[in-house]
Amino acid sequence: MDIHFPMFEKPFGEGFTHPGTFNGQWVIGGKPDYLESISPIDGSLIGRVSLTTEIEYEETIHKAREAFLAWRKIPAPKRGEIVRQMGLRFRDYKESLGKLITLEMGKILPEGEGEVQELIDIADFAVGLSRQLYGMTTHSERPHHRLYEQWHPLGPVGIITAFNFPVAVFGWNAMIALVCGDTLIWKPSSKTPLSAVAVVRVMEEVLKENEMPEGVVNLVIGSGSTIGELMTRDPEIPLISATGSVRMGKYVAKTVAERLGRTILELGGNNGVILMEDTDMELALQAVLFGAVGTAGQRCTTIRRLMVHEAILENFTDRLVRAYKSIQVGDPFEKRTLMGPLIDADAVRQFEKAIAQIEKEGGKILTGGKVLKSGDYAKGFYVEPTLVMAHPDMSVIKQETFAPILYILPFKTLEEAIVLHNAVPQGLSSAMFTKNLLHAETFLGPEGSDCGIANINIGTSGAEIGGAFGGEKETGGGREAGSDAWKAYMRRQTCTINWGQDMPLAQGIQFGSGCTT
Numbered sequence: 001m002d003i004h005f006p007m008f009e010k011p012f013g014e015g016f017t018h019p020g021t022f023n024g025q026w027v028i029g030g031k032p033d034y035l036e037s038i039s040p041i042d043g044s045l046i047g048r049v050s051l052t053t054e055i056e057y058e059e060t061i062h063k064a065r066e067a068f069l070a071w072r073k074i075p076a077p078k079r080g081e082i083v084r085q086m087g088l089r090f091r092d093y094k095e096s097l098g099k100l101i102t103l104e105m106g107k108i109l110p111e112g113e114g115e116v117q118e119l120i121d122i123a124d125f126a127v128g129l130s131r132q133l134y135g136m137t138t139h140s141e142r143p144h145h146r147l148y149e150q151w152h153p154l155g156p157v158g159i160i161t162a163f164n165f166p167v168a169v170f171g172w173n174a175m176i177a178l179v180c181g182d183t184l185i186w187k188p189s190s191k192t193p194l195s196a197v198a199v200v201r202v203m204e205e206v207l208k209e210n211e212m213p214e215g216v217v218n219l220v221i222g223s224g225s226t227i228g229e230l231m232t233r234d235p236e237i238p239l240i241s242a243t244g245s246v247r248m249g250k251y252v253a254k255t256v257a258e259r260l261g262r263t264i265l266e267l268g269g270n271n272g273v274i275l276m277e278d279t280d281m282e283l284a285l286q287a288v289l290f291g292a293v294g295t296a297g298q299r300c301t302t303i304r305r306l307m308v309h310e311a312i313l314e315n316f317t318d319r320l321v322r323a324y325k326s327i328q329v330g331d332p333f334e335k336r337t338l339m340g341p342l343i344d345a346d347a348v349r350q351f352e353k354a355i356a357q358i359e360k361e362g363g364k365i366l367t368g369g370k371v372l373k374s375g376d377y378a379k380g381f382y383v384e385p386t387l388v389m390a391h392p393d394m395s396v397i398k399q400e401t402f403a404p405i406l407y408i409l410p411f412k413t414l415e416e417a418i419v420l421h422n423a424v425p426q427g428l429s430s431a432m433f434t435k436n437l438l439h440a441e442t443f444l445g446p447e448g449s450d451c452g453i454a455n456i457n458i459g460t461s462g463a464e465i466g467g468a469f470g471g472e473k474e475t476g477g478g479r480e481a482g483s484d485a486w487k488a489y490m491r492r493q494t495c496t497i498n499w500g501q502d503m504p505l506a507q508g509i510q511f512g513s514g515c516t517t
């Protein structure tokens with residue numbers, strides 16, 4: 001695979017090794033343990049990355065803390081200027097980064113490049129934001145007093161990301177946190193370490209060219225139980241932003257809460273789309289295909305449940321089955337391919353487990369359901385995109401299986417559809433297809449979708465960076481990326497200034513009138 005990063009001296013493959021720890025310098029200990037990066041496309045070795053040791057971690061967090069003391073003093077628009085240059089540099093490497101994501105994660109190339117675009121977009125957003133970290137003023141109840149709030153940098157921010165968006169989700173956190181004046185300690189997924197190394201090397205170029213202090217951007221690589229544990233317990237990290245499973249999120253939430261730290265959690269999704277009887281079938285078909293099959297069903301925003309009005313059930317299902325059967329599964333670098341592999345053997349096992357449960361619970365597999373093992377598929381982790389006619393009592397529809405399995409659930413009334421829609425523990429993204437304003441507004445109203453994202457006439461995935469991204473219930477409640485998500489990366493300070501000659505107390509309290517001063 002021809003991927004061009006001038007900073008990597010060696011080509012990927014058997015001989016490629018790289019330090020996994022960056023704290024201004026790439027650090028590698030005497031006898032390091034290595035993590036292998038395996039391509040899900042054919043199981044081949046892309047390269048090895050050294051695992052961060054506890055000593056290296058301590059050194060890194062120390063540097064992140066020291067760098068914070070300097071970084072926080074740089075005016076926000078100047079920090080924005082550094083991020084602007086990073087955005088330009090990401091553009092230079094868009095093709096290479098996109099290819100590396102495809103190679104290491106397995107999403108098709110347009111999605112790999114799309115993910116880099118998401119990183120570029122959030123960098124651009126953060127540049128503008130660096131001049132808009134605004135606070136409000138309000139009127140004091142006391143004469144000659146001014147009351148206002150301002151936002152200050154928070155400290156080193158821990159960013160824990162998942163394999164499915166090895167670059168973009170880091171970007172949402174990192175670009176915003178950087179303009180907010182925070183330094184970063186990034187722990188990427190152990191399944192996609194090289195995408196992380198490449199992104200950090202691009203950022204390193206810009207930081208060095210601008211003679212920024214070491215420790216503004218840091219990378220640590222290791223498992224959740226080693227490095228993740230050190231980060232979540234570390235009082236030097238006031239905020240941990242974590243993306244991943246509900247199980248991981250519950251552990252992170254508890255551990256960080258024990259030291260009264262803050263978290264931003266972006267956990268599981270089990271996203272539903274309601275197709276009303278006046279659905280524009282052509283639009284819905286396109287949206288459902290991208291939303292359910294795109295990224296091989298491994299987005300947290302993937303469409304997993306499709307609630308279809310009985311009046312269009314047969315027609316829409318037939319069309320969907322036909323479309324599913326025409327989907328090309330295979331090498332994600334091939335132009336014709338719409339669906340690449342799952343991330344690893346364990347993901348295939350989870351798929352098989354879900355299929356067994358579907359069968360046990362009386363779901364009808366309309367198409368798909370099998371693991372692809374022969375020929376070109378033999379060495380990678382490929383499965384068929386799967387459509388299931390389901391019923392509401394099935395327990396498998398309540399869980400997030402990170403695979404391309406879509407459950408169809410028929411309904412008769414809007415009320416029934418909304419109850420069905422909300423009857424899962426997760427609450428990330430949701431959508432309705434309709435031309436009826438009353439139905440759309442009901443879905444978007446307080447008794448409608450209970451998710452953090454609710455769309456009309458588009459799918460659940462592929463959110464733009466301009467909005468706040470995140471969800472309710474077991475999704476964790478965090479918000480990242482655009483809108484005012486930046487506030488979570490700063491500390492709010494309420495200030496009252498007395499510019500008068502007297503000392504009036506709030507709430508009209510008279511105190512000390514009986515004593516002599």
Ligand code: UN1
Nearest residue numbers: 165299300301461462463
């Ligand atoms: C994720 O799957 O964790 O909305 C993030 C989307 C993408 C990001 C998904 N912009 O599908």
